[in-house]
Amino acid sequence: MVRTLSAVRMIAARHPGSPIDVVCRAPADEILRFAPEIRTVIVEHTPHGAMGWGEKRRLIRQMRTAGYGRAYVFSRGFKAALTPFLALIPLRIGYVGEARFGLINRLRWDEKRWPHKAQQLCAVALEPGEAMPATLPPPRLVVADGLAQWRARENLPADGRRILALAPGASFAPRRWPLAHFVALAERAHARGWAVWVIGSPEERPYADAIAAAVPIRDFTPSPLVEAAYQLHAASAFLGNESGLSHIAAAIGTPTLVLYGPTAPDDCGPINPHVIHLEPDLPPGPHRSIAAIGVAQAEAALLRVLGA
DSSP states (O other), X not given: OTTHHHHHHHHHHHSTTOXXXXXXXXXXXXXXXXXXXXXXXXXXXXXXXXXXXXXXXXXXXXXXXXXXXXXXXXSOSHHHHHHHHHTTOSEEEEEOTTTOBTXXXXXXXXXXXXXXXXXXXXXXXXXXXXXXXXXOOOOOOOOOTTHHHHHHHHTOOOSOOOEEEEEOOOSSGGGSOOHHHHHHHHHHHHHTTOEEEEEOOGGGHHHHHHHHTTSOOEEETTOOHHHHHHHHHHOSEEEEESSHHHHHHHHHTOOEEEEOSSSOHHHHSOOOTTEEEEOOSSOOSTTOOGGGSOHHHXXXXXXXXXXO
């Protein structure tokens, strides 16, 4: 979803003054509220794997009432293209995907031409005959609404200490830097006098507990996603695996260090210029281990992030 914001910025630049609304599932709506190009976020409550005709009818009625002129369908699924078709939106743009002939009436066929996922999404936003820009607009999140209240609620001290936000989780185990490495890096940060925060989902609470056994931390793992945006905005630097949080941190503008194992930044990493990508000196693939990135190597890259 964060990668899609590059395409949203391209659409906004090509159609100045036209309001842009986004349909997504929760909890992505908590993050998209900070995207300045988006007017409204519409939450679709259809469960994954279900058609959800009742929810589809609600969305169709809402879209017809709004009178949209075009729909950019970034998902490749059949269901994603069905709703704007039934809502009678005249121009529906996207990839062929799941044989969506007719549902999509401005088809793109060249998805595999683009190596990076951000390019694949931005290609949907191009006008006919338009070339892919050499530099894509990076995703942008402006965290302002509610930030002061959050800082007061969390009683954050204004002591001038650097804050290192660690995100040890990832959706797939091969993408997770070893927990022992995170513990060792937290110890080094604490020795430098930095405050250490651990952020992530409630499922990642055991990671926070392991780090807290070594150094004092602020454990933000049970936080909702909107509060993760506040935490990342307040942090001096972010270090994490290739995950949704790394893309959010980059879009917010936090100095960001992303670690890679089987995946590669040229395929899927954040494209924001203040991000440093760190990967093992081996070709990407399913057998490349993220554990090959050493703690000292990550610390040195983190210092470069802070310096930049």
